[in-house]
Amino acid sequence: MFHIALLGVLITVGIGGGFGYTGQRVVVEGQTFSNNLGSYDSFNPGRFFRDTNLVPYNIKIDKFTAKYETKIADALGTPIDYQADVTEQVQGKTAKSTKLRVNDPLEIGGTQVYLLGNGYAVDVTVRDGQGNIAFKDSVPFLPQDSNLTSLGVIKVPDALPTQLGMIGFFYPSATSLGTGALTSNYPDTINPKLTLDVYSGNLGLNDGVPRSVYNLDLDGLKPIASTPKAGSAQPLEAPLVLKPGQTATLPDGLGSVQFNGVKRFVSLDVHHDPSQVYVLVFAILIVLGLLTGLFVPRRRVWVKAVQGDDGLRLEYAGLARGEDPTLERAVDDLAKKHLSTLGSPVSSDRRKVSS
Known part of the structure; x- marks a missing residue:
């Protein structure tokens, strides 16, 4: 599962990079940004990007508020918080007001809009x-x-x-x-x-x-x-x-x-990656596969039936990948459960072979 999921991440990241895009735009208070190619200051499309991939929407910057440190002398003027009051509207839907903050992107039209910088x-x-x-x-x-x-x-x-x-x-x-x-x-x-x-x-x-x-x-x-x-x-x-x-x-x-x-x-960074959900799923599978490999012992167990003069003899053996102090107990437990289902008594003859 770990290796298959790792391969899945590589494939989905490649596909997402091909169909995704990123763009930047500087927007002044009172102005509106429209999601079309002509509105971007810079634009980086993927290999398979088409203009039709852009979902029509508008973002108006109603007001930008910055808070600065005013009490601590050594940190005077240090930014404390940035916040932009915006009005968002997707084509065909009702406009609504929301807030845009640092590290709290706006989800609109299949894109994430990040607040990167600001100025005058x-x-x-x-x-x-x-x-x-x-x-x-x-x-x-x-x-x-x-x-x-x-x-x-x-x-x-x-x-x-x-x-x-x-x-x-x-x-x-x-x-x-x-x-x-x-x-x-x-x-x-x-x-x-x-x-x-x-x-x-x-x-x-x-x-x-x-x-x-x-x-x-x-x-x-x-x-x-x-x-x-x-x-x-x-x-x-x-x-x-x-x-x-x-x-x-x-x-x-x-x-x-x-x-x-x-x-x-404000400086806006618009990011579109259609593979995000799939990458998340494969990333979770990678972690689960890794945890399973770390905490679940990997063993091989053999059962051999040998016909002897005194009847049928069953031999049990186990091999662990790396050190496994519980291997002998695991083989013994397996032998007991197996013999109990056969209705045979458990022999006390127990041998341990190491190499």
């Missing part, structure tokens, strides 16, 4: 030089340290008269260092600030080359509000520093940037 998304409105809204969205910024100092990129390809690109740092609890630079000393939003290095020029988004949304290629871009860098063109102004609700005007009539506020985002 800055809500920004960018107006171009003509006063039109060229960009308005909540942009996830990636955490850089335990106090959630976060780095992000904002690209505004529709701005006129020229495209705009920004590299920003968000500080949930901003404080100034001795050098004048900012840092965050606590992961919650006690004193949120956003700094932006702004560049103008062609962002290269129409070149047909895939580009990361978390990276800004500065080749060919003109700094208009940034920290001066040796060997490069000097910016027109210093980096923008904004608090929620503030607006900064860009030089040369290139528009303005408004920091509307901040939201939380």
Whole structure:
């Protein structure tokens, strides 16, 4: 049973890997994730995966709550608990509210949705030089340290008269260092600030080359509000520093940037493995087979009938795999039970042969 079940695990894992898939998606508070290929930030399908394997469902992140340590000085700011209030809905069924926690996945549409990470998304409105809204969205910024100092990129390809690109740092609890630079000393939003290095020029988004949304290629871009860098063109102004609700005007009539506020985002990991139940069954059989092999003695017993001058003689013998101190008693018990069924008396002639 042990060896057959082990083979079963290998087969089912292989089949499950072929038909399963995993995917990741970053979702900001108030936004909805739909289970289709276009909604994933990254997707890893199995060999036999087909688009039709995706069960249509939606998950809306209503609110994300993080609790941090506030009493123990040595652990100040350490995360205690994460929780996302979500609304789930499978196509054709009624929507319902539930909670998503770390190590407590959401079971929906044959998948398990795990809460992996979280961070801040800055809500920004960018107006171009003509006063039109060229960009308005909540942009996830990636955490850089335990106090959630976060780095992000904002690209505004529709701005006129020229495209705009920004590299920003968000500080949930901003404080100034001795050098004048900012840092965050606590992961919650006690004193949120956003700094932006702004560049103008062609962002290269129409070149047909895939580009990361978390990276800004500065080749060919003109700094208009940034920290001066040796060997490069000097910016027109210093980096923008904004608090929620503030607006900064860009030089040369290139528009303005408004920091509307901040939201939380969560990182979701979607996992589908159709072989989980079968793997569990075979794993249980493996354990049972192993326990049986460990605790049930494995013996071979022979019964030999020899015709002698004094009649029929029965000889009993046993062989154990490894040491078995109860082997002799087991052979004696077998002989007694066997002879009693034959109605024959038990002989006292008992011999033990070892090798």
